Amino acid sequence: MSDGRKLKIGIVCPYGWDAPGGVQAHIRDLAEYLISAGHNVSVLAPSQDEDALPAYVVSAGKPIAIPYNGAVARILFGPIAFTRVRHWISEGDFDLLHLHEPAIPSLSLLACWAAEGPMVGTFHAASKRQKAIFAIGPILEPVIEKLSARIAVSEAARMTLTDHLETDAVVIPNGVYTKHFSDGKFRPEWGGNTLGFIGRFEEPRKGLSVLLDALPIVARFVPDVKVFVAGPGERENLMKSVNVQLKDRVTFLGRLSEEEKADFLSSVGVYVAPNTGGESFGIILAEAMSAGTCVVASDIPAFTWMLGNGKYGTNFNSEDAADLARVLIDVLLDNKKRTKLATAGQIHSKIFDWDSVAEQIYSVYEMAIVGNGKVRLSSDTRSWNRFLSKGE
Amino acid sequence: MKSILPIAVVILAFLWYLSFSATRLDRLHHRVETSWANLDGILQRRAAVALELAHSEMADPASSLLLTSAAYQARETTIGDRSQAESGLSGALGLLQNDLDVRLTQGEQALLRELSELTEKIRIAIALHVDAVHRTQSVRKKLIFNVFRLAGTAPLPVTYEFEDDVL
Numbered sequence: 001m002s003d004g005r006k007l008k009i010g011i012v013c014p015y016g017w018d019a020p021g022g023v024q025a026h027i028r029d030l031a032e033y034l035i036s037a038g039h040n041v042s043v044l045a046p047s048q049d050e051d052a053l054p055a056y057v058v059s060a061g062k063p064i065a066i067p068y069n070g071a072v073a074r075i076l077f078g079p080i081a082f083t084r085v086r087h088w089i090s091e092g093d094f095d096l097l098h099l100h101e102p103a104i105p106s107l108s109l110l111a112c113w114a115a116e117g118p119m120v121g122t123f124h125a126a127s128k129r130q131k132a133i134f135a136i137g138p139i140l141e142p143v144i145e146k147l148s149a150r151i152a153v154s155e156a157a158r159m160t161l162t163d164h165l166e167t168d169a170v171v172i173p174n175g176v177y178t179k180h181f182s183d184g185k186f187r188p189e190w191g192g193n194t195l196g197f198i199g200r201f202e203e204p205r206k207g208l209s210v211l212l213d214a215l216p217i218v219a220r221f222v223p224d225v226k227v228f229v230a231g232p233g234e235r236e237n238l239m240k241s242v243n244v245q246l247k248d249r250v251t252f253l254g255r256l257s258e259e260e261k262a263d264f265l266s267s268v269g270v271y272v273a274p275n276t277g278g279e280s281f282g283i284i285l286a287e288a289m290s291a292g293t294c295v296v297a298s299d300i301p302a303f304t305w306m307l308g309n310g311k312y313g314t315n316f317n318s319e320d321a322a323d324l325a326r327v328l329i330d331v332l333l334d335n336k337k338r339t340k341l342a343t344a345g346q347i348h349s350k351i352f353d354w355d356s357v358a359e360q361i362y363s364v365y366e367m368a369i370v371g372n373g374k375v376r377l378s379s380d381t382r383s384w385n386r387f388l389s390k391g392e
Numbered sequence: 393m394k395s396i397l398p399i400a401v402v403i404l405a406f407l408w409y410l411s412f413s414a415t416r417l418d419r420l421h422h423r424v425e426t427s428w429a430n431l432d433g434i435l436q437r438r439a440a441v442a443l444e445l446a447h448s449e450m451a452d453p454a455s456s457l458l459l460t461s462a463a464y465q466a467r468e469t470t471i472g473d474r475s476q477a478e479s480g481l482s483g484a485l486g487l488l489q490n491d492l493d494v495r496l497t498q499g500e501q502a503l504l505r506e507l508s509e510l511t512e513k514i515r516i517a518i519a520l521h522v523d524a525v526h527r528t529q530s531v532r533k534k535l536i537f538n539v540f541r542l543a544g545t546a547p548l549p550v551t552y553e554f555e556d557d558v559l
Contacts, residue, residue, distance in 0.1 A: 145527055148426070371429050
């Protein structure tokens with residue numbers, strides 16, 4: 001943010017602001033970072049409760065829960081939302097629009113359709129190539145083309161974009177306040193030969209069952225191994241799925257505060273991310289790495305990219321409990337290796353720090369606004385006029 | 393009379409689609425131009441930094457000579473030779489950066505930091521320009537754009553060779 005110019009930036013969030021989620025957290029941190037750098041930021045988002053919104057967020061209405069891509073997305077579209085988007089754009093007098101996830105049916109897609117001028121799109125999702133893309137590609141292409149610059153949050157998200165829409169993107173990772181995690185305090189009750197897991201363990205794709213299946217094998221070689229599970233959910237549901245003989249090895253901590261999360265990640269021996277898919281980034285890996293903890297993660301594309309193919313952590317064959325056990329025993333019994341990976345990860349995690357991430361996003365903004373004027377509404381009449389004048 | 397209405401609707405829809413496509417192509421051409429203007433601006437700044445580096449203490453006389461001539465070429469060459477000139481400047485800067493003395497003054501460190509920031513920006517700017525060009529090329533291949541000559545007399549945009557290998 002080197003030059004003195006202050007921009008008026010409009011950010012569109014596709015998902016309900018009140019629901020927890022990586023995209024929302026990313027937008028919140030980015031908006032607050034830009035505001036503290038002196039820029040004028042307005043975020044348009046769906047929300048349940050308009051009174052609970054921060055001052056920079058404008059509500060576009062209540063989101064609706066829709067099954068999309070194998071998960072339930074809380075998004076918003078429709079004629080009323082479209083009118084609100086147009087109103088927000090024409091009132092906002094923005095220098096630039098930053099649309100998140102513009103390739104799904106959402107506010108961002110509506111904004112991309114309605115606006116003309118400097119626009120940056122960030123693509124978060126990663127998914128396998130879908131058959132439906134042949135049908136929706138021709139609709140999406142002309143819209144996505146309007147973006148002056150595209151950002152993908154990971155190599156996996158970039159591959160998804162090139163596969164689906166045949167367009168390239170600059171990879172800029174999601175941001176983490178690395179200092180918050182590197183400042184985490186060591187708590188002895190969580191330290192030692194412990195394995196940490198954070199997430200909604202009730203969702204199968206988070207892969208906790210893979211870790212629990214690996215636990216008996218690990219326990220044979222590392223007698224004092226313990227597992228700590230943190231995140232939303234019911235203790236009974238977790239304990240039901242744990243083998244009776246291993247009950248005293250598994251502790252459920254429930255939801256952690258941000259402070260506790262930093263301490264937790266700094267204290268556990270190994271952080272385990274056994275996710276079986278559906279991740280495009282994995283912010284928790286970046287957080288664990290900044291805390292200086294050795295990370296063991298499944299080998300889904302997003303995670304192998306985050307761990308630099310094994311340079312900053314270790315990957316195991318996804319959904320393979322025996323392989324996870326092998327990898328865990330390896331790092332738990334080899335302190336030198338564990339420390340080496342943890343140190344490499346902590347150094348590497350600097351690339352996820354907000355200072356560096358926001359700087360890169362801002363240089364994309366600068367490139368998008370070169371010679372493009374302000375953001376305005378594109379109306380159909382304008383293209384008609386143009387066509388008629390061309391025909392003469 | 394009744395049969396005219398559907399025909400009129402089809403014709404109107406087709407005209408709308410033509411106009412929509414023309415706007416789309418126009419926007420793409422605009423994107424190619426602005427992304428090139430942006431890349432061009434950053435490359436000019438890099439040439440300016442290269443000149444400053446050439447005149448600083450850290451460059452020995454031979455590197456200084458090489459850098460100066462490469463920077464001038466990059467700034468003043470015609471568009472046809474631009475690609476070669478930029479590659480030359482990248483090479484010259486690479487040589488200097490690979491072979492640096494550890495004792496640097498603050499001013500020199502600041503110059504090098506600016507250079508590495510510019511390098512990062514050039515990488516992004518190239519990606520944006522190449523993408524705009526490729527999109528335009530692929531859209532202009534479509535039948536409707538050729539039959540109705542929606543591109544008019546605008547030349548087909550091209551990428552430059554240096555964009556593949558620079559930095």
